[in-house]
Amino acid sequence: MVIPRHLAVIMDGNGRWAKARKLTRTHGHRQGVVAVREIVSNCIDLGISYLTLFAFSSENWSRPPSEIRDLLGLLKLFINKDLATLHKQNVRVRVIGSRVGLDDDIIALLDKAETLTANNGGLNLMIAFNYGARQEITDMVRHLARQVEMGQMTADQISEALVSQSLYTAGIPDPDVIVRTSGEQRLSNFLLWQAAYSEFIFVDCFWPDFDRRQLELALTEYGRRNRRFGGLKTDEPELEQNAVASGG
Numbered sequence: 001m002v003i004p005r006h007l008a009v010i011m012d013g014n015g016r017w018a019k020a021r022k023l024t025r026t027h028g029h030r031q032g033v034v035a036v037r038e039i040v041s042n043c044i045d046l047g048i049s050y051l052t053l054f055a056f057s058s059e060n061w062s063r064p065p066s067e068i069r070d071l072l073g074l075l076k077l078f079i080n081k082d083l084a085t086l087h088k089q090n091v092r093v094r095v096i097g098s099r100v101g102l103d104d105d106i107i108a109l110l111d112k113a114e115t116l117t118a119n120n121g122g123l124n125l126m127i128a129f130n131y132g133a134r135q136e137i138t139d140m141v142r143h144l145a146r147q148v149e150m151g152q153m154t155a156d157q158i159s160e161a162l163v164s165q166s167l168y169t170a171g172i173p174d175p176d177v178i179v180r181t182s183g184e185q186r187l188s189n190f191l192l193w194q195a196a197y198s199e200f201i202f203v204d205c206f207w208p209d210f211d212r213r214q215l216e217l218a219l220t221e222y223g224r225r226n227r228r229f230g231g232l233k234t235d236e237p238e239l240e241q242n243a244v245a246s247g248g
Contacts, residue, residue: 001216002223004176006050007043008198010190011035013182013206020206026070031208033074037082042212043123044089046219050124050172054190058098058132072106075129079109083116090122096168097131098139126172133192140166169194177222181207199225 011032018028036053043051056071063071086093093113102110110129143166147153164170174194178187183204187195201218203210 001219003046003048003219004222005048006052006173006175006177007048008052008054008175008178008191008195009039009210010054010178010180010188011207011210012180012184012188014208016182017206017208025067028206028208029070029074033078035208035210036078038211039215040086040089040091040123040125042215044091046215048123050126050175052096052126052128052172052175052191054128054131054188056097056129056131057189058130058135059189075106076109079113083113086113086125087117087120090120091117092120092122092124093117093127094124094172095127095129096136097129098135099130102130124172126169128190131168131190133187133189136168137193139168163193167193174198176227177201177218179203179218181205181210197227197229199227 014028014032015025016028017031018025021027039053040051055075060071061068083093093116095110095114099107099110140163144153144158144162148155148158169191174196175191175198177199178191178195179201180186181203183202185200185202191198199222201221203214203218205214
């Protein structure tokens, strides 16, 4: 089993988990919080340095108001109940996503989580809340365009590194592997720039069932992957001159 530096997870399937058990979606989301606690503990135990969890997308606001209230309530409960434990575990919490339009009490909780844990040196836990990759990229473009407009730089000075430094994830390494639960096989507007060379692993279980065994199976699969970043491993034969490069 190979341990990645940065694991990102699209936590999908709470509602379907609940439906299969004839429970409410709220029950599914509550059980999903239990799975969050478990994966944080497992990542600490395995020595993973960065964990990003897709908790609430910018598109989730289109869900029924009652479900949104439940999700926000669970976020408040998680921070109020679990923040002290995370702090004791030396976890550093960072929230990525737009805070425009969020209620003041939510913003205060997010700020509290980041401020309290800012100096911790253990697991870096990124919670993607009110996050959408297209919005992130749009915000980055606006930010750099303003700098060009104000004469602080020229357009030719914009580089990939500068783009990365202007995203919500500035200072965070790109994910080595992105896991999505529930059997769905898409990114759903998650870390589009950062996922350029991530390995994707799609698992059939719903998020509340994603336990230590499921995590280890996913990491075992990750360890089988041959990550070339567009090049060749030193022990791989060169392609024939007339071969078509796949770019893999």
